[in-house]
Amino acid sequence: MPLSIFGFQALWSPYLIGVIIFLTVVYFLVTVVWRKDFKVSEPLKRSEAIYFVIAMILLYIVKGSPIDLLSHIMFTYHMVQMALLLLLIPMLIIKGIPWWIWKIVVDAPVVKGIFKIFAQPVVALFVFALMFSVYHIPLVFDTIKLDETFHGIFTFFLFLSAFFMNWPLINNVDGQYKMKSLYKIGYIIGNAVLITPACALIIFAPEAMYATYTDGETWLKAMELCVPASTLSGLTLSGPELFNNMSPVGDQQLGGVLMKILQEIIFAVVLFRVFRVWWREERKNDDEITEKALRDFQASKNQTQQF
Incomplete structure (x- = not known):
């Protein structure tokens, strides 16, 4: 059965398009047009603009395009949506917004206290792993x-x-905690390990766990999150099997596997970049140590010759 029966609004989320266009316009107004109104600012870098625009495009793809509708029909698409929304888009937003804007945000009275607690590496790592794991507990997931x-x-x-x-x-904000490159490697590995149990539970469960993807009545109620109730009331649907040839268990397992694969790919790219920075820092330190040793040796030699 074609997805077009759910209508244009469910497929393409025009309201979200408006929100994303508004955010993008505000972003360029602040970083380019109004930049000189701030006490401290720098010209917008091309890389920052690219990161932000990609983040907005991906946000629309995962929450506004047919992928969002499919995420309510197939668990596989839900997990792909989660991987991009939680592991990639936040990175792009952080990289896309200039440091001097982040400085204003994180130094605000209330926000400063929140960042002081939740931006601590250990706290941030465990809170995310806990939230992700709790979200995918069947009772919690179906209720939400x-x-x-x-x-x-x-x-x-x-x-x-x-x-x-x-x-x-x-x-890269002044005054914010910045991890050393070697610590970042351990942090990334720790993150991958902490969310593995939740993915393993999903992958190796002997039967489908989520009623919102298996029970027709529950699924139809869950579809109201992305499809207008007036549209659903005019349709006669028995369940997600009308749009999906996979078994519920196979769909669930594939979703868990794809989540892990996408996580590994994203983290592998980050690890590569972190390792490259660490390698350059080590090489730079080695060169500085060598140059200092040569200068000390030459100075010692000159003193010897004078005597």
């Missing part, structure tokens, strides 16, 4: 999926936990 308010609140805080998890890795 059936209530638009709960879903919105929990998704927001889950995304926020992902943001704080990524913050110590890539922020």
Whole structure:
């Protein structure tokens, strides 16, 4: 059965397009047009603009395109959505917003206290792993999926936990804690390990765990998160099997596997960049040590010759 039966609004989320365009326009107004109104600022870098625009495009793809609709029909798409929303988009947003804007945000009275607690590496790591794991407990997952308010609140805080998890890795704001390259490697590995149990539970479960993907009535209620109730009331649907040839267990297992694969790919890229920076720092330190030793040797030699 074609997805077009759910209508244009469910497929393409025009309201989200408007929000993303608005955020993008504000971003360029602040970083380019109004930049000189700030006491401290720098010209917008091309790389920052690219990071931010990519983040906005990906945000629309995972939350506004047909992928969002499919994430309510197939668990596989849900996990792909989670991987991009939690592991990639926060990094792009952090990298895309100039440091001097972040400086203003994190130094604000209330925000400063929040960052002081939740941006600590150990806290950020465990809070994200806990939020991700709790979210995918079947009872919690099905409850959240059936209530638009709960879903919105929990998704927001889950995304926020992902943001704080990524913050110590890539922020370059003065006064904020910055991890050494070697610590970053351990931090990334620790993150991968901590969310592995939740993925393993999903992958190796002997049967499908989520009613919102297996029970027709529950699934139809969950679809109200992305499809107008007026549209659903005019359709006769028995369940997600109308749009998916995979078994519920196979769909669930594939979703868990893809989540781990995407996580490994994203973390591998970050690890490569961190390792490259660490290698350059080590080489630079080696060169400085060698140059200092040569200068000391030459100075000692000159003193000897004078005597």
